[in-house]
Amino acid sequence: MTVKLAFIGFGGVGQGLLQILLEKENELRLEEGLETQVVAVADVMKGSVYNPNGLDGNQLLSLAKEKRPLSEYIGDSSTITGLDSIRTIQETNADVIVEVTFTDVNTGQPAIDHCRAAFEKGKSVITTNKGPVALAYQELSEAAENNGAFFGFEGTVMSGTPALRLPRETLCGNKIHQITGILNGTTNYMLTEMEKGSSYEEALKKAQEQGFAEADPTSDVEGYDARYKAVILSNVVMQTPMIAANVPCTGITEVTQEMLHEAVKEGKRIRLVAKITRTESGVKAVIQPEKLDETNPLAAVPGATNAILYECDLAGPIFLTGAGAGLKETGFSLLIDLIHFTRQKAAVKQ
Missing domain, CATH: 3.30.360.10 (Dihydrodipicolinate Reductase; domain 2)
Incomplete structure (x- = not known):
């Protein structure tokens, strides 16, 4: 099963997940039947890039490490830059939105709006943001269920330690x-x-x-x-x-x-x-x-x-x-959710 991912936010945690996916690509395919393809990244500081046929993960990580904008991504004629976060969620062909923006815990924004936009389109969300789960859990859970989407948030309490x-x-x-x-x-x-x-x-x-x-x-x-x-x-x-x-x-x-x-x-x-x-x-x-x-x-x-x-x-x-913290540990919490999303989808097909 190939899962198309869009990263909303591409700081240390998002990069941590992408690094794990690249490092464990073969294991995840053989052991979990999980194949991933990053199709979009949107970050308020780094800009955005989208290609419906997939982006090169190593190039994305290199741009981030060198603190260069995502607009410098070298892709084919299908590559688009400049989409904001909501358009990236709504208009790309991603199956799962990896929501890892910095969130105001008093308002839960912008993550709550990102989750709403995804669920309205029937897209699943995995996140490490406390705001949506602390402030809008009931609403967002119902929206996910009503639209056949998965809502994963394991990393919101103890990072990669499965406290939930x-x-x-x-x-x-x-x-x-x-x-x-x-x-x-x-x-x-x-x-x-x-x-x-x-x-x-x-x-x-x-x-x-x-x-x-x-x-x-x-x-x-x-x-x-x-x-x-x-x-x-x-x-x-x-x-x-x-x-x-x-x-x-x-x-x-x-x-x-x-x-x-x-x-x-x-x-x-x-x-x-x-x-x-x-x-x-x-x-x-x-x-x-x-x-x-x-x-x-x-x-x-x-x-x-x-x-x-x-x-x-x-x-x-x-x-x-x-x-309870750490970039790779928190990235792992997103992997936990991604694996459970895959298992859930596989169970529905059977």
Whole structure:
């Protein structure tokens, strides 16, 4: 099965997926029956290029690496440049839209409009953007289903670690009554560095130097990133709509080195924890620093690693840990979705 792809956004994550597809081309064809063909790329900074007969992946990666515009792509007479993102979605022959733009998590845009445009055309979407799943999950899921499209978003919570697919598929049949997690690698890295003796400012600087924190770290350190991920877990795993603005959220800006050292003396660790709980009155969520016993598996999670604990009625506690960031890891999350899209299509044909 050859799947035609259009990349909307072509930063590190999109390039990471394309690199994986090139590296594993033979394996994916032999093991999954998956063949891919990139037909279009549209990026707000790099420009766009489209060829219905396919684009050369290595040339696309070279242009990106050399920071040259996509208009310099050397193709045949069928090659078109200059389409914006919506026209790329609507007017190209892509089967799957790889939506990896930078999204405003307050509005979910432009990714929500990209998903809407794709589903209206019956095209499937795989994305790592939190905005659409946190802010418009119900609408977009229904639009995908009504138009026979696939909506994949595995990478929105823990990158390539399957924090969504595990409970939805492997743990199906269980009622999950609580989810607790360390869902932001930047803050976990900073807290562990502060435990080792760094000040808050020093820990933040190290996180930025390591590429874990942005130049403006507000979304991470104030807990907003973890809050959106908690909302996604409520929407998808608990199947309960939740509004991010209604979730109490406290970040790590008030956590001091002294507080961390005192916790260690008590045999505890302070971590920024997202907690989503099913109660008699509905599903509640909260993001805040918590003092965890050393016996709690979340307490032992080091550095920029993420982790999540599902409390199940049948299976008991299920603990999952792995990388919550990284270009190749996040690119892998898109591959997970692409493989499941292929399997779903194959099952429908049988």
